[in-house]
Amino acid sequence: MNCTFMHKRIPVAEIEIDDATGFIQKIGKIYAPEHLPIGITVRKGVADRTAFNDWWTDRSIPASRSGIREALETLKVSSTKMLLTRCYGLSLSDQYWIRPEDSGLRWEEINFFENDFSDDIGDILFGENKKKDILNFGSPDSTSDGNLKKRWKIIDGKRCLIKGGSNPFRQQPFNEVIASEIMRRLDIPHVPYTVIWNKNAPYSVCEDFVNKDTELVPAWRILKFKKRDNNTSWYRHFVNCCEALGIKDVIPFLDRMIITDYIIANEDRHLNNFGAIRNAETLEWLGMAPIYDSGSSLGYDKMPAQMRSENDVQCKPFKNHHTEQLKLVTSFDRIDFNALSGISEYITELLSCEGAVDYIDESRIRAIAAGVERRINNLNQFAVAHTAECKDSTDDDVEEDIAEDYTPKMNM
Helix, strand or coil: CCEEECCEEEEEEEEECCCCCCCEEEEEECCCCCCCCCCEEECCCCECEEEHHHHHHHHCCCCCCCCCCHHHHHHHHHHHHHHHHHCCCCCCCCCCEEEEECCCCCHHCCCCCCCCCCHHHHHHHHHHCCCCEEEEEEEHHCCCCCCEEEEEEEEHHHHHHHEEECCCCCHHHHHHHHHHHHHHCCCCECCCCCCEECCCEEEEECCCCCCCCCCEEHHHHHHCCCCCCCCCCCHHHHHHHHHHHCCHHHHHHHHHHHHHHHHHCCCCCCCCCCCCEECCCCCCCECCCCCCHHHHHHCCCCHHHHHHHCCCCCCCCCCCHHHHCCCCCCCCCCCCHHCCHHHHHHHHHHCCCCHHHHCHHHHHHHHHHHHHHHHHHHHHHHHCCCCCCCCCCCCCCCCCCCCCCCCCCCCC
């Protein structure tokens, strides 16, 4: 399929997509190289096709998504990449899309920010039976990343993301609400979450923080702005890339994100679930995105004894251990620890609600609440002894930063 790669209303490049695999076979004329996704280089008028395909593949639903194999069988589609062309690559996270040759399609007619979209794909991704023979593939659900079951819905005129939790505790939706409350009390910019129920299972809901004029650029893309040398840590490389791009107030943002992730023992702050916001047409950077996607935390897949020991808590995006990542924080001046007074009572009340107790028992609730209090106390002591110098090095740097896989693990 021949088409024009578009950035909102701006033609960026001519591309050819293989109808059988969904891969980009050929990149033709480049019209606006500055509007290509960050990390796709152009040399002598030729775009890097491998980098383009990497970006295109990242745009599709991961093959490890819960229930995706059954969904593809129902949809009679061979791979998640094939879903991309069916929705013109449109997303609710950015303004990129593909315009098939001679289609005459216009951004105003098809973008999901201003137009309704189909629930067909979301229904099937959530395991519902196929309701009709001819499905409408015009849905942002085909371009949603992550391994947990999720879908987009228009609720009261707002674009909202609904996301489930992993077995056996289904804890992630509640964790999103707890993280939101902690950040609200600490006055940290964040995306608010609530919990809804569907077929006796909890799901988190949040409103899209991207609109028809803006877009999210994940940290993973920002890191590709320039090459990292082996003597530069991932933290410093990210800061350097942001500064080179003109993204402001990066270090204060990272301070607050690292502090939040320590308090909630976040294990999955990978490079695709934080980033920066820019204007899609002018390419002006508006700042770092509010903190979102904090569900894989608070011992979501661990037993109470494991939560208390905290020996196997993983860390991302810069270091393998939270204690090492905390050393990157330049200042604790913005953190009012008194604002977190009574947070354990809030957590206990939330997790004791009707429905939650079917998944989370009292011993688990006590371990979660006690763990948060313990880490707040540890953090308070760390802040008192903290110096103004950011202790940055390549020691304990992450080697591979990918999203958490929620496939059940066998205990040997």
